[in-house]
Amino acid sequence: MSEQAVTVMVVDDHPIWRDAVARDLADDGFDVVATADGVAAAKRRAAVVTPAVVVMDMRLSDGDGAQATTEVLAVSPGSRILVLSASDERDDVLEAVKAGATGYLVKSASRQELADAVRATAQGRAVFTPGLAGLVLGEYRRIARDTTGPAVPRLTERETEILRHVAKGLTAKQIAARLSLSHRTVENHVQATFRKLQVGNRVELARYAIEHGFDE
Structure with a gap:
């Protein structure tokens, strides 16, 4: 395995799916350093292995992917979160992004699409299943329109x-x-x-x- 292999943690509450994703990513050259089935396990393992990319499901054994994203980034702020979920519901997508996810794929994505998305996420690029990027940008535009110009916070x-x-x-x-x-x-x-x-x-x-x- 290349020393430059991207480290990945897979978080999903379905063991068969989780293991299959982890195996596919490992076969595609990624270094799968951990897997987890829920929020608590994801936080605990991320603190130890600090993965470059976390492939995150939205439905977990003890919470949801947005909550897990917040918890993981709190202990491993250098990690980037790529959601891989069966849901393409607007609220799920926006909750994930607001929690800190960089991208969002639905589980119908091909193995190649997932591998490409993980590589892009590791490089800091935002990756979305077609159609979802427009949804997220549309929400930001709506928020911008609804904002009545608050004072810009003072930065050092x-x-x-x-x-x-x-x-x-x-x-x-x-x-x-x-x-x-x-x-x-x-x-x-x-x-x-x-x-x-x-x-x-x-x-x-x-x-x-x-x-x-x-x-x-």
Whole structure:
């Protein structure tokens, strides 16, 4: 196995499906470092293995995928969440994205589509089953229309500097190298910015930065 293999954790409450997905991903060159059947197990294992990508179901043994996404990102903020769910219901998709998921595929996706989506997710790209991306963007536009221009939260000089780099598409590691900071310090600043701007993930953060001119 390549040293560069992307580490993956598969979270699903159906053991046969979970094992099949894990096996397919391993056969496609990914390093499947853990599996879990629910929110508690996902959080516990993510804290130990800090996977690059978590393939997350929305229906779990002790909760849902949105809750598990929040819990996993709390203990492994560098992980990216790709939902793989039987549901393409609007509310499920939006809940997952608001919790911090980077992408959302339905389980009818082919093995090749899943492998491609995991690779793209690891690279920080947002991947959605056709039709769902438009739904998510439409919701953001609706929220933007309904917002009556609240004051822009005050960011520190360092947070603003990091936000500019996020807007230009740099990863946390690239930002850390450019600013001579540790990866953890950059992640801490990004998480603080998430809270101040009330955004759920890097996709929303980058969108906010671009909309407010931080990419110039």
